[in-house]
Each structure stands twice: as structure tokens, then as C-alpha cells.
Amino acid sequence: MQEALDLSHYAKRASDGTLGMDLAVEGVACGACINRIEGAVKKLPGVTDARLNFTNRRLHVAWADGALRPAQIISTLEKIGYRGHPFVPLRAEEEEAAEARRLTRYLAVAGFAAMNIMLLSVSVWSGNVTDITPETRDFFHWASALIALPAAAYAGQPFFKSAWRALKARTTNMDVPITIGVTLALAMSLVETANHAESAYFDSAIMLLFFLLIGRTLDHAMRRKTRAVAGNLAALKADTAHRFTGGELVSVPVAALHAGDRVLVKPGERVPADGIVMGGSSEIDESVITGETARRAVAAGAQVYAGSLNFNGSLTLKVSAAGSGTLIDEIERLLEKAASAKSRAMRLADRASRIYAPVVHATAALTAVGWLLAGASLHDALVTAIAVLIITCPCALALAIPAVQVVASGALFRAGVILNSGDAIERLAEADTVVFDKTGTLTLPEPRVVNADAIDPDLLQMAARLALSSRHPLAVALSREATSAVPFEGAVEEPGRGVRAMIGGAEARLGSPAFCGLDNVAPVPNASFIVFTHAGRVAQLAIAQALRPDAAEVVNALKALGLNLCVLSGDRCAVVSPVAAALGITLWQGELKPAEKITFIDSLKAQGRRVLMVGDGLNDAPALAEAHVSLSPISAADLTQAQADAVFLGDRLKPVLDAVVIARRARRLMKENLWFAAIYNAVAVPVAIMGMITPLIAALAMSGSSISVTLNALRARLTGARP
Amino acid sequence: MNVLVYLVPMALGLGLAGLFAFLWALRSGQYSDVDGAALRVLSDDDLESENR
Numbered sequence: 001m002q003e004a005l006d007l008s009h010y011a012k013r014a015s016d017g018t019l020g021m022d023l024a025v026e027g028v029a030c031g032a033c034i035n036r037i038e039g040a041v042k043k044l045p046g047v048t049d050a051r052l053n054f055t056n057r058r059l060h061v062a063w064a065d066g067a068l069r070p071a072q073i074i075s076t077l078e079k080i081g082y083r084g085h086p087f088v089p090l091r092a093e094e095e096e097a098a099e100a101r102r103l104t105r106y107l108a109v110a111g112f113a114a115m116n117i118m119l120l121s122v123s124v125w126s127g128n129v130t131d132i133t134p135e136t137r138d139f140f141h142w143a144s145a146l147i148a149l150p151a152a153a154y155a156g157q158p159f160f161k162s163a164w165r166a167l168k169a170r171t172t173n174m175d176v177p178i179t180i181g182v183t184l185a186l187a188m189s190l191v192e193t194a195n196h197a198e199s200a201y202f203d204s205a206i207m208l209l210f211f212l213l214i215g216r217t218l219d220h221a222m223r224r225k226t227r228a229v230a231g232n233l234a235a236l237k238a239d240t241a242h243r244f245t246g247g248e249l250v251s252v253p254v255a256a257l258h259a260g261d262r263v264l265v266k267p268g269e270r271v272p273a274d275g276i277v278m279g280g281s282s283e284i285d286e287s288v289i290t291g292e293t294a295r296r297a298v299a300a301g302a303q304v305y306a307g308s309l310n311f312n313g314s315l316t317l318k319v320s321a322a323g324s325g326t327l328i329d330e331i332e333r334l335l336e337k338a339a340s341a342k343s344r345a346m347r348l349a350d351r352a353s354r355i356y357a358p359v360v361h362a363t364a365a366l367t368a369v370g371w372l373l374a375g376a377s378l379h380d381a382l383v384t385a386i387a388v389l390i391i392t393c394p395c396a397l398a399l400a401i402p403a404v405q406v407v408a409s410g411a412l413f414r415a416g417v418i419l420n421s422g423d424a425i426e427r428l429a430e431a432d433t434v435v436f437d438k439t440g441t442l443t444l445p446e447p448r449v450v451n452a453d454a455i456d457p458d459l460l461q462m463a464a465r466l467a468l469s470s471r472h473p474l475a476v477a478l479s480r481e482a483t484s485a486v487p488f489e490g491a492v493e494e495p496g497r498g499v500r501a502m503i504g505g506a507e508a509r510l511g512s513p514a515f516c517g518l519d520n521v522a523p524v525p526n527a528s529f530i531v532f533t534h535a536g537r538v539a540q541l542a543i544a545q546a547l548r549p550d551a552a553e554v555v556n557a558l559k560a561l562g563l564n565l566c567v568l569s570g571d572r573c574a575v576v577s578p579v580a581a582a583l584g585i586t587l588w589q590g591e592l593k594p595a596e597k598i599t600f601i602d603s604l605k606a607q608g609r610r611v612l613m614v615g616d617g618l619n620d621a622p623a624l625a626e627a628h629v630s631l632s633p634i635s636a637a638d639l640t641q642a643q644a645d646a647v648f649l650g651d652r653l654k655p656v657l658d659a660v661v662i663a664r665r666a667r668r669l670m671k672e673n674l675w676f677a678a679i680y681n682a683v684a685v686p687v688a689i690m691g692m693i694t695p696l697i698a699a700l701a702m703s704g705s706s707i708s709v710t711l712n713a714l715r716a717r718l719t720g721a722r723p
Numbered sequence: 724m725n726v727l728v729y730l731v732p733m734a735l736g737l738g739l740a741g742l743f744a745f746l747w748a749l750r751s752g753q754y755s756d757v758d759g760a761a762l763r764v765l766s767d768d769d770l771e772s773e774n775r
Contacts, residue, residue: 031762054759104749112742116735136727143731 004248005240007070009256010086018048020062021070023084024235025077028057033082040080044068056228059084087235088255096224103217106155110210113151114203117144118699121203125696134196141193141200148202152186155209158216174353174398177360181393182208188386204390204698211395211706215402222406226418230647233418233634241265241272244316254306257319265315267495268471271308274328275317277301282313285473288637289327289618291439291570293526293545303327305618307637311473312496327618334594334622335643347423348667349401352674356397360681364388367689380691388688390698392681396705400673403713408666411717415658416649417631424645426670427629428663430610434558434656435601435627437615438569438576442583443545444651445616445635447477450527451542459539462503463532466491466510470499474530475510477543498530506535526575547582554653555583561660564609568597570619597623614656616640631656666716673709680705 011019025037034052037059041050046067052059061073070086077084120140127137159182163175182205189200240251242264249264254272257263262278265271271284281299286292288307295311298304304317305327368385372378409419419425436442452460464482467475469491488508491501498511509532513521516533523529527544548554558565566587569576573590580588589600601623604611613620613627616636624630624643632644641647648655684701687693748754 031765034759034762035766052759053756054762055756101749104754105746108742108745108749112738116738119734120731139727139731143735147735 005071005074005251006245006256007074007086007253009253010088011070012088013065014062017065018062019065019070020060021073021086022089023059023061023073023077023086024232025052025057025059026083026085026236027081028052028054036080037077037082040076041073044072044076056225057232058228085232085235085238086253087231087238090231093224093227093231096220096227100217100220100224103158103213103220106158107210107213107217109151110155110206110213113147113155114206114210116147117203117206120144121695121699124199125694128198137198138193138196141189141202144200144202145190145193148186148189148206151206152182152209155213156182159209159212172353172357174349174356174394177353177357177394178208178212178398180361181205181389184386185390185393188383192383199695201387201390201695201698203695204393204702207699207702208393208395211702212398215399215406218406219402222409222413223419223422226409226413229413230418230420233649237634239270239272259319261319263317263319265310265317266471267310267312267314268473268476269310271304271306271310271315271317273306273317273319274304275319276303277315278318279316280314282315283311285309285311287439287545287571288445288616288635291437291617291619293439293571293575307618309473331594331618331621331639334598335625338598338622338625347401348426348670348674349398352397352400353394356394360389360392360394363392363685363689370689371691384689384691387691387693387698388685391684391688391693391701393702394677395702396677396680396709397674399706399709400677400713401670403710404666404669404673404716407713407716408662408669411662412646412659415662416655417646417659417662418649419646420642421645424629425663425666427610427645428612428659429667431563431612431629431660433564433566433604433609434612434614434660435604435623436565436567436585437613437617437620437623438567438579439545439571440616440635441614441633442551442567442579442653443547445633446480447473447528447543448546449478449481449541450544450546451524451540452481455539455541456537459532459534459537460541462508462534463510463539463541466499466501466503466508466532469493469501470510474528474543475499478510478530478541503534508532508534526578547579548651548653550652550654552583554657555585557657558660559584561657561664563612563660568592568600568623570594570597570617594619594622598626601626612660631659662716669713669716673712676709676712677705 007021010021012021014020028037034054037052038050041047041059041061044063046064047061048064049062050059074084074086120143124132124137124140159175159178162173163179166173166176185201185205189202192200239254241254241257242249243252243257244262244264257273263272263275267282277298277300279300281297283295283297284304285295286305286308289305298315364385367388368381371381371384405425408425412419460481461483464478465484465486466488467479468482468485468487470493488501488503491499493499494515498509498515500507500509509516511530513519513531516531518531518533518538521531521540524542527542529540529542532539532541555565565585567576567580567585567589569590570592571590576588576590592600597620601611601613610628613624613630614632615624615630616633618637618640621637621640621643624632624640630644631646631648632640634647634649636644646659648659680701753760
């Protein structure tokens with residue numbers, strides 16, 4: 001019987017009464033896909049709208065309530081060769097989309113104002129050296145004021161609000177000097193305009209806002225792009241569970257499970273949610289949870305955790321409340337402790353602004369006092385002091401770090417590293433010690449055939465194709481070796497024993513030694529094995545966790561970068577030791593509990609080390625939170641991924657190396673930019689103190705320094721991430 | 724130079740018109756799928772539906 005798939009969890013009612021669903025679509029490659037997908041879905045009965053967003057590979061479908069089952073959309077997509085994964089857009093993502101639209105509006109207004117004011121200002125500057133009449137100049141200045149004041153009040157909001165928040169919390173940030181500078185420049189220009197003065201600084205104030213908004217908008221857009229990809233990956237990972245609903249078995253998305261639901265876990269499937277076993281017995285692989293590679297036997301009454309792999313028997317579970325159970329409780333408790341103990345690393349930008357603001361404001365005050373003492377009028381002294389503030393307004397300084405951040409997170413994204421937290425780049429660059437988890441981090445998340453080289457290629461291919469007909473985890477591992485995805489016709493699976501099929505006139509069997517008619521087969525140490533027989537030929541296939549293909553290379557490259565490496569695993573020492581030896585890592589520990597991993601990281605911290613923790617298991621989550629900076633593979637447990645500062649994709653370990661290399665280069669560029677901004681100020685400030693700044697010089701200095709800082713930041717993407 | 728009295732406001736008005744056109748395009752979602760828009764323009768589906 002075909003099990004019904006219930007996707008009502010994902011359907012959301014719109015204001016016009018139709019139902020809508022968002023799907024992340026896999027396989028969208030070219031422009032023609034847009035029409036094929038939208039065309040096919042729109043042909044479904046009751047569908048009122050289907051729109052594919054090609055930028056983030058998402059399809060939105062709306063249909064009249066009751067006209068179709070949402071599962072039909074997925075099967076339609078499958079028929080034309082795409083895989084659709086429904087998801088509920090995260091709140092955070094929607095808020096970020098709204099923020100992005102707001103920032104773009106501010107940017108548009110600031111851009112419009114900056115261009116029009118500049119048009120007027122250039123006329124005034126050229127008129128001042130030729131024959132502009134005072135009336136025309138006043139008219140131009142008033143026109144500038146008319147554009148600048150409302151534009152600044154609107155487009156300056158993000159800076160004013162952030163500065164106000166910082167001041168209320170009795171701290172200071174980069175937005176405080178920006179706000180003071182802009183406000184004073186506008187106020188002084190207004191007074192000067194009213195007094196028919198020769199120069200006003202409306203253009204400087206608005207241009208400053210425009211440049212800063214460009215930086216902020218790009219930073220935000222890059223973060224949204226990575227967030228969208230992360231959201232799609234989460235949708236791809238989301239599994240379905242078999243839930244008992246009124247005596248019938250219904251497939252539901254895992255997100256729709258509630259505490260108290262009863263679910264069936266078939267052999268070869270992952271446990272969908274934390275729960276208690278009600279019936280059945282099986283062996284489960286908990287390597288995603290504890291790092292332990294040996295299987296655990298479970299029967300009625302046992303506690304199992306989401307993400308464990310069910311091996312040989314069917315289990316009936318009662319789902320328990322989210323985040324309950326002895327292990328989860330301990331992890332949560334450790335996480336809380338780690339989070340409260342974490343001293344937030346001070347970001348470079350904040351450190352810079354903490355030095356910058358007092359120095360600049362003191363200089364401006366001293367300038368005013370100095371000119372007064374030298375006998376200048378109060379008006380002239382104030383105008384000069386404000387000119388100092390305008391020329392030092394931290395345009396280059398405020399762009400120095402975001403510009404590098406944007407370019408570097410783009411480079412990381414291309415290297416397969418998705419950032420979760422904004423300041424991860426700076427902390428990654430500071431790391432001097434890397435702590436690896438073993439299972440699923442140094443090794444591949446899924447087991448592989450480890451003795452493939454020792455087996456005849458044609459025999460291995462035959463066994464792998466036969467394995468395609470079974471859901472048993474060992475068979476699934478073996479089937480990854482298959483080059484053809486076509487299973488043998490007439491293959492029969494005998495549950496719990498193996499698969500058989502007729503190949504080329506002879507019977508082939510894959511399964512336990514007894515099933516294949518063999519006895520006294522020597523077991524392989526630290527590996528599971530299955531046997532394949534065909535026409536008298538026998539192959540014994542050892543299946544175990546294998547190292548990531550480039551693990552050794554990456555480990556050596558990390559060492560060459562001067563990083564100390566160690567391995568902390570929850571697995572048995574007998575399994576950890578050969579892995580550490582193969583990679584040449586001398587410092588390793590096995591059989592660690594989550595709390596012991598934290599203790600180890602604390603002892604490293606006590607030695608003044610900055611630890612980069614790379615881990616995937618649920619048991620690594622507290623250690624990831626405790627470390628200075630953390631990475632986890634995309635296959636990691638959900639709770640663990642949420643703790644990591646960045647997530648990396650793929651089967652290779654290289655993204656870890658790339659992350660360190662790119663982050664170090666980015667930090668170097670950030671520092672260069674800060675120094676550049678400091679040097680620029682050191683040159684410009686004396687000129688301003690002497691009262692020789694004109695609006696033209698201010699405009700040139702500001703755009704010149706901003707552009708050079710931005711160009712320098714672009715160097716973060718120039719060279720590829722080579723070790 | 725009296726011509727400036729109405730030329731400058733006119734220039735400003737044109738600029739404002741551009742600004743509002745951009746804000747309208749932003750609000751109507753024309754910037755939500757920039758890559759897709761570039762490819763959709765190549766599709767001939769709209770011609771087919773005219774013939775029907």
C-alpha cells in the first residue's frame with residue numbers, strides 16, 4: 001500500500017483564501033528550467049500561481065483550498081526531473097528581507113540627494129573662482145539645504161538609531177562620531193547659508209551617508225545570500241517520518257511531529273525525533289550523537305535521539321518533548337554554561353572606534369580653543385573646529401572593515417563555507433589551535449567500503465549494483481561504490497539476511513556469511529562486513545568510517561600554517577588512535593564525554609590559546625560554543641550546527657583550510673585599511689586645523705579615501721584560497 | 724540668470740521622478756529575483772499564448 005504523504009504542515013493560507021507553499025528546488029540549472037517548472041505546476045488543477053525565484057532556487061505555489069494535495073506538486077516536479085523540498089521560511093529570513101528593502105530605500109534616497117546636491121555644489125565651487133553672484137549662490141545653498149535636510153533625516157536613520165542605542169547603553173560605537181559629524185555639518189551649513197557665506201558642507205554630509213549606506217547594503221545582501229543557501233540546504237535535509245494517525249501510517253514532515261506522537265522507524269532510516277522505544281528491537285548507530293561508531297542494541301523502554309541510524313529492525317517510538325532526555329539535558333546545561341562564560345571577543349571595528357572617537361572630538365575641541373586664544377572670532381573658531389570633524393568623519397574607517405567582510409564572506413561562500421555569525425572571520429583569523437572531532441568530521445559522515453582496492457573491480461561493481469536493491473545501512477554504504485544507478489531486475493530482499501538475484505545465469509547473493517552459505521569467515525577489526533558470492537567467487541566487503549579524501553593533505557597544510565592540531569573524540573581509543581596516527585596528529589584523546597571536551601578546551605584557553613573547534617556530533621555542541629571559533633560540516637546534528645560560527649559543505653575537509661587562509665588574509669586587509677584610514681587622517685587633520693579646508697577638498701578627500709579602502713578590500717578575492 | 728529659478732526645480736523634479744520610479748520598482752518586487760528576470764526575457768511563452 002502506498003503511504004499517504006501529508007504536507008499540510010507547510011501550506012500557509014494567504015489573505016485571499018488560497019493556500020501557498022514554498023519549496024526549495026534542486027536541479028534548477030538554466031533559464032529553460034523556469035518555464036518548464038512553472039508550466040508544469042500551473043497545469044495542475046486548482047493552481048492559481050507558480051513562480052520560481054531563480055536567484056535563490058525557490059518556488060512559490062498558490063492553489064485554491066481543497067483543489068489539490070500539496071504532495072502532487074512534489075510528484076509533478078519529480079516527473080520533469082526536479083526535486084522539490086517544502087519549507088517554512090524562517091522568521092529571521094523574512095525580517096532580513098524587510099531590512100534589506102529598508103536599506104535599499106535609504107540608499108536610493110541618499111544617492112538621489114548626493115547627486116543633486118553635488119550638481120549644485122560643483123556650480124558653486126566653479127562660480128566661487130569665477131563670477132557667481134551672491135544671490136545665485138544663496139539660492140543654490142538653500143536648494144541644497146532643501147534636499148539635504150529631509151534626505152539626511154530619512155537616510156541617516158540606521159546610524160542615528162544605532163548611535164542612540166549605544167549612548168543609552170553608555171558605550172560608544174562607530175555610529176556615534178558619524179551622527180555627531182553629520183549633524184554638526186548640516187547645522188553649521190544651515191547657519192552659514194543664512195549668513196550668506198561662501199561655502200556650505202551639505203554635500204559632504206550626504207555623501208558620507210551615501211558611501212556608508214553602500215557598505216551596509218552590500219554587507220547585508222551578502223549575508224542574505226548565504227542565509228538563503230543555508231535555508232535551502234536545511235530544506236533539503238528535512239526528512240519525513242512515518243506517523244501513526246488513527247491506526248494508519250501517514251508520512252509527515254519531521255517538523256510537524258509533536259510530543260506524544262507515535263512513529264515507525266524502518267530499517268535503514270534515521271530516527272526522526274527524540275523519543276522512547278515502545279516496541280520492536282534493533283541496533284542503532286549513534287555516531288552523529290556521541291561520536292561512538294559501535295552500534296547500540298535498543299529495545300522497548302530505551303531512549304533514542306534524533307539523527308541516529310536504525311540498522312536492522314523496525315522500531316515504534318513515542319516522540320518526547322523537544323530537547324528532553326538525559327543526554328540532551330546535559331548538553332543543554334553545558335551549553336548554557338559555555339554561553340555565559342564566553343567573553344565576547346572585541347571586534348576590530350569597535351576597538352578602532354573606541355580609540356578614534358575621543359581623539360577626534362578632543363582634537364576638534366582643542367582646535368576651537370586654540371583659534372580663540374589666537375584671537376579669531378567665535379564664529380571662525382567654531383567653523384574650523386567643525387571642519388576638523390567633517391574631514392575626519394570616519395568614512396574610510398567605517399568602510400574599512402565591512403568592505404573586507406563582504407568580499408571575504410563571498411570568497412568563503414565560493415570555498416563552500418557558510419558563515420553563521422558576523423564576526424567569525426576575525427575570530428577565525430586569530431585561531432592558533434585546531435581541535436577536531438573524529439567521527440563525521442575527520443571521517444566521512446557516512447560509512448564506506450574500506451577495502452575496495454583489494455577486491456576485483458567487476459565483482460565490486462556487481463555487489464554494489466545488487467546492494468541498490470536493499471535499504472540495509474551496510475548495503476546503502478556499499479551501493480555508493482556503484483557506477484551505474486540501475487538495480488538488477490528480479491532482486492529479492494530477505495529482510496534481516498540479505499539480497500539475491502540472478503546475474504548472467506548464476507545466482508548472486510549479498511548479505512550475512514550464513515545467507516551466502518559460508519561459515520568461519522574471519523571478522524575484520526573495527527569494521528562491519530558483508531559477503532558477496534557469485535558463481536563461486538567470494539568477496540568480503542569491510543565497511544567502516546573512512547577518512548575524508550583530503551584529510552591528510554589538509555592536516556599537513558594546517559600544520560604548515562603554524563597551527564597546533566589535536567583530536568578529541570567520544571569514540572573508543574582503539575578506533576581514534578589509528579586515525580590520529582594516519583594523519584600524524586600526536587595529541588589525541590578518546591572516550592571523552594561532552595563535559596570532558598569542554599575541560600580540555602578550557603585548559604587550552606588557560607594556556608592562552610585561541611581554539612578553533614571543528615565538530616559535528618551532538619556531543620560536540622558545548623565544545624563548539626566554548627571554543628573561540630567553531631566550524632561544523634553540513635551533515636552535523638541541527639543543535640550543533642546552530643552553535644557553529646560557520647558551516648562547511650561537501651565531502652572534503654579543504655573548506656576548513658580555506659576558511660583559515662581566507663580569514664587570515666581578510667584580517668590582514670582589515671588592519672591595512674584601518675592603518676590607511678589613520679594615515680589619511682594624520683595628513684588631513686593638520687590641514688583642517690589650520691583652517692585651510694574648503695568643501696571641495698573635503699569632498700575629494702572623503703571619496704578618495706573611501707574608494708581606496710574599498711579597492712584594497714577587493715584584494716581579498718584576488719588570489720584563490722591555495723594553502 | 725533668472726532662468727535658474729525654474730530650471731533648478733525642474734531638474735530636481737526629474738530626479739525625484741526617477742527616485743520614485745525606483746522605489747516603486749523595489750516595492751513591486753522587481754529586484755527580488757535579479758538573475759531570473761535576465762532569463763525570463765528570453766522566453767517566448769508569451770507569444771504562444773497570444774496565438775491561442
